[in-house]
Amino acid sequence: MxxxxxxxxxxxxxxxxxxxxxxxxxxxxxxxxxxxxxxxxxxxxxxxxxxxxxxxxxxxxxxxxxxxxxxxxxxxxxxxxxxxxxxQEGFKKICLNLRPIIIIGGLGKMGQLFNKMLKLSGYKVHILEKNDWHNAKKILNNPMMVIVSIPVLLVKPIILKLSSLPKDCILIDLTSIKHRPLNVMLNVHSGPVLGLHPMFGPECKNLVKQLIIVCHGRYPEKYEWFLEQMRIWGVKLYVVNAIQHDYYMNFIQILRYFITFSYGLNFLEEDVNLKKMLDLSSPIYHIEIAMIGRFFNQNPELYADIMMSSGNNIFFIKRYYKILSKLITILEKKDKEKFIDYFKKIKTWFKSYAKKLSKKSDDILGQLNDNI
Amino acid sequence: MxxxxxxxxxxxxxxxxxxxxxxxxxxxxxxxxxxxxxxxxxxxxxxxxxxxxxxxxxxxxxxxxxxxxxxxxxxxxxxxxxxxxxxQEGFKKICLNLRPIIIIGGLGKMGQLFNKMLKLSGYKVHILEKNDWHNAKKILNNPMMVIVSIPVLLVKPIILKLSSLPKDCILIDLTSIKHRPLNVMLNVHSGPVLGLHPMFGPECKNLVKQLIIVCHGRYPEKYEWFLEQMRIWGVKLYVVNAIQHDYYMNFIQILRYFITFSYGLNFLEEDVNLKKMLDLSSPIYHIEIAMIGRFFNQNPELYADIMMSSGNNIFFIKRYYKILSKLITILEKKDKEKFIDYFKKIKTWFKSYAKKLSKKSDDILGQLNDNI
Missing domain, CATH: 1.20.59.10 (Chorismate mutase)
Incomplete structure (x- = not known):
């Protein structure tokens, strides 16, 4: 048997x-x-x-x-x-110009990733780090492109130092906000300017299907080769204007960081038993806890800077906070009618995507379950 | 070439x-x-x-x-x-007792799922639905087990109707809160009593690796066969006492529903463009939006009842709300030091699981990326 x-x-x-x-x-x-x-x-x-x-x-x-x-x-x-x-085979080099690319903050994690990808594509890359500024003139000698990959609060003062780049040099920043850095770059440098926002962590091993948001600055024809280079890496590019970008990042980043932080703080203050919580969790909640844990495994400075970089963020979060208070009132009053009314309105808001999103979430849940 | x-x-x-x-x-x-x-x-x-x-x-x-x-x-x-x-092959029948199993609310989604699994295992199952109560005496004639699978608000009044079950009949509820329903069952019925909480949606096609939380009520030796039956289905059982269960569900369910609802309400009130938001999103945020959409595709009554079923929920949510307000103050004051201090404390709280959770989140992100 x-x-x-x-x-x-x-x-x-x-x-x-x-x-x-x-x-x-x-x-x-x-x-x-x-x-x-x-x-x-x-x-x-x-x-x-x-x-x-x-x-x-x-x-x-x-x-x-x-x-x-x-x-x-x-x-x-x-x-x-x-x-x-x-x-592993590397990539074809699209721009045959012999002058080097400089990455300011090239030893940061994202800087290293771009460094690696550029080198795999045959470019000469130099790095300018915090302690290299005394030597900046030498390092910044006639570059074909400068990529600024530094914490958001330093972007303005650093870019202000870049006033004497060659006229044809491409100036790029990778910050997660785009409107203000782009304006600073446009003011400081009269040549080609490009704002990029890589929508992935620097721990990415290959960039296939990864999203980079593109905010055009000036003379896009001059940096079209670099966009093409990133396409060869497999990157998906999405063009949007800087103001729209910043608006959507309120949802996609700021609000998420805020909620994630608050979840963590709630765990801490309620002093919940993590082991037991994981034991009692369904796959969806497992992933949520994993994502919260992942957040707190990263650099707090980075998130502090992003969250505190703009008064708009606070303004946005406070609007959200009001919504939470509205929801609490509904629950407290046991106003089931209002609860259901909002629920249905939100369902309608999701309407045309509901089916697609539902299929997607089914797939995800299935995969999560495989990994228990 | x-x-x-x-x-x-x-x-x-x-x-x-x-x-x-x-x-x-x-x-x-x-x-x-x-x-x-x-x-x-x-x-x-x-x-x-x-x-x-x-x-x-x-x-x-x-x-x-x-x-x-x-x-x-x-x-x-x-x-x-x-x-x-x-x-597809069905399951071995563990209990050879010939009396039937009754599912109260057996036409609800979760009831149907249990109905299917029990029938695949060779049991005789009868259903008692809303409109069958005039006929209840006949349907409830000498059952070997009664499973109550109904909305949380109806649990108490329905269980109160079950005072004349045979002494050896097993009484089970599937509600997502456990302490009070279990007590009601113990008061009404003097035989074996069991509280279960299936930690998965009724759309599950097979129960392999799915979690069911077990809160023992009375005479566990009498329903051990049913736990064994569920193990044969592939279910993972986790035993915890009802009070602890309810405490952890504050995090695992109540808070999540609250936040998910608030996200949806925020989208609605900010009137954001969903298409554009999806275009600009990284895989993590794609899944978040998908999960929020999934929530609003379900039955609002169910969630209203769960959220409003207990004053404890409100109490818990309000404690969380205070944490949010603390966090807003930190951001508003640009109190970077405090931000980083909390961040590090939470990181420490996650400590022993950080590596495991980080690996898990890497896997998940990889999988998400496959599906773009």
Whole structure:
């Protein structure tokens, strides 16, 4: 009886070994593809090929009576690894100009990431760190591009020091706010200016499918090559104006940091038992706790600066705080009617995306559950 | 040149097709395994086998020069599908008593799920719905178990109607609060009493690795078979006392619902453009928006009842609200020192779990990124 089970499990083990062999082969081919892509300056991420490939595999899955969802998830996971493998081959250098790129704050985590990607693409990169300013004239000698990757509060004073860059030098900042830094850059430098906001952490190992928000400054034709270079890295670029960018970041960053911080502070002050809380949690809450923990594992200065960098943030948070107070009143009065009324209005607000978001959250929950 | 790329991509397509064939075979074997497990009453989820299998595959991956993380993720995803396939075979019936099980509220979503699982395990299940109470005496004729699966506000009045159950009948509720319902059950019924809280949505297709919290009521030896039955379904059981359960649910449910609701209300009142917000979002925020959207796609009554069911909730939320106000003061005063001080204290609070949680969040972010 249990021999029967053992036998079947052995069969599964044999299949799984074949599986690993297949993956090994696949990743080797992918390395070859990486070489060709590098040679021809093709982007590491080809969404059209990806979509076509996935949909024909899904068709085949259906013909075999296997869930196409399953096949899609598996292939996507393998592709993530593949992109990483292609990465190792480096990237085609788009701009053949011989002058170097300077990263100010190049030893910070994000600075290091750009440094790595630029070097993988064949550029000469110099770094200008806190203690290098006495030597700045030498380091900043005729660069083709200067990338400012420093804490938000230092952006203005540092950029003000960059008044004598060559006229054709491209000046770029990576701050998570865009309107003011962009204006400072435009005032200080008369050449090409570009604001970027990388929407990922510096711990990213490859940039495929990662989002960088682009706020154009001046002479976009002069830095178009750099956008193309990032596309080759696999980055997804999204262009928006700086004021809109800053407005949306209230939701996407400021409010999230505020809530995450408050959750952490609540845990601390309620002195809850973390082990027990994790034991009692469903996968969704596991991820929430993990994300809160992740936040507090980062640099507090960075978040203090972002949160305190603008009076607008406080203004925005206070508006949100009023909404919380409204909600508390509803709960306190047990005003079920109002609760349901708002609930339905918000549902309507989500309307056209509800189905898509619901599917997405199903996928996520499934994946979370795999990892318990 | 591009012919070269085409050729390699064709090779990949060939491998991927082999891949699908392998998965098809594997799932067929799994169906066979399901039959054996059913026959012998083995749990659909065997964590020891799973762990052993994964670790030897990871070893083999390493030997092949492939990331063991990759192999682990792939096998876990395949196993999720496998559990679903094993599910189809039904489950061994643990309790051979011939009397039926009654689900009060059995047409609600969670009631339906339990109905399905019990029937797949060979039990006779009757349902008692809102409109069946005139017929209750007949339906409630000598049941071996009564499961109360109804909105939280109705739990007390409904349980009060169950005063004449047979002495050996097991009385169970599935509410998301446990202390008071459990007491009501203990007062009304003198036989075995059990409080359960399923930590998953009723849309779950199989219960493997899903968590059900167990609050013992009375005569646990009488309902041990039912706990065993759920283990066979693959459920993970966690025993805690009802008061502790309710305390932790303040964090795991009440506070989350409160914040989720407030986020939605904030979107509504700020009248933000959802499309643009999604375009500008990184994967983490995508998932947050998806989860908020998911919340508002559910039944508002349910959440109103949970939130308003207890004065304790309000008390707890108000304590949290004070923390928010403290945080606002810190931001408004630009009190960086205090900000960093709290930040570090919270980091310390997370201490022993920081690494584990950080790894978990890395995995999650990777997966999220696959799905863009």
């Amino acid at each position: 249990l021999d029967e089970l053992k036998k079947l499990r052995k069969n599964i083990d044999v299949l799984d070994k074949k599986f690993i062999k297949l993956i090994t082969k696949r990743l080797k081919i992918v390395t070859e593809i990486g070489k060709i892509k590098k040679k021809h300056g093709l982007s590491i991420h080809d969404p059209i090929r990806e979509k076509k490939m996935l949909s024909s595999r899904c068709e085949e899955a259906k013909l075999n009576g296997v869930s196409s969802c399953l096949v899609k998830d598996l292939l996507k996971r393998i592709m993530r690894e593949s992109y990483f493998n292609e990465n | 591009l012919d070269e790329l085409k050729k390699l991509r064709k090779n990949i397509d060939v491998l991927d097709k082999k891949f699908i064939k392998l998965i098809t075979k594997r799932l067929k074997i799994v169906t066979e395994i399901g039959k054996i497990k059913k026959k012998h009453g083995l749990s659909i989820h065997d964590p020891i086998r799973e762990k052993k299998m994964l670790s030897s595959r990871c070893e083999e991956a390493k030997l092949n020069g492939v990331s063991s993380c990759l192999v682990k993720d792939l096998l876990k995803r395949i196993m999720r599908e496998s559990y679903f396939n094993e599910n």
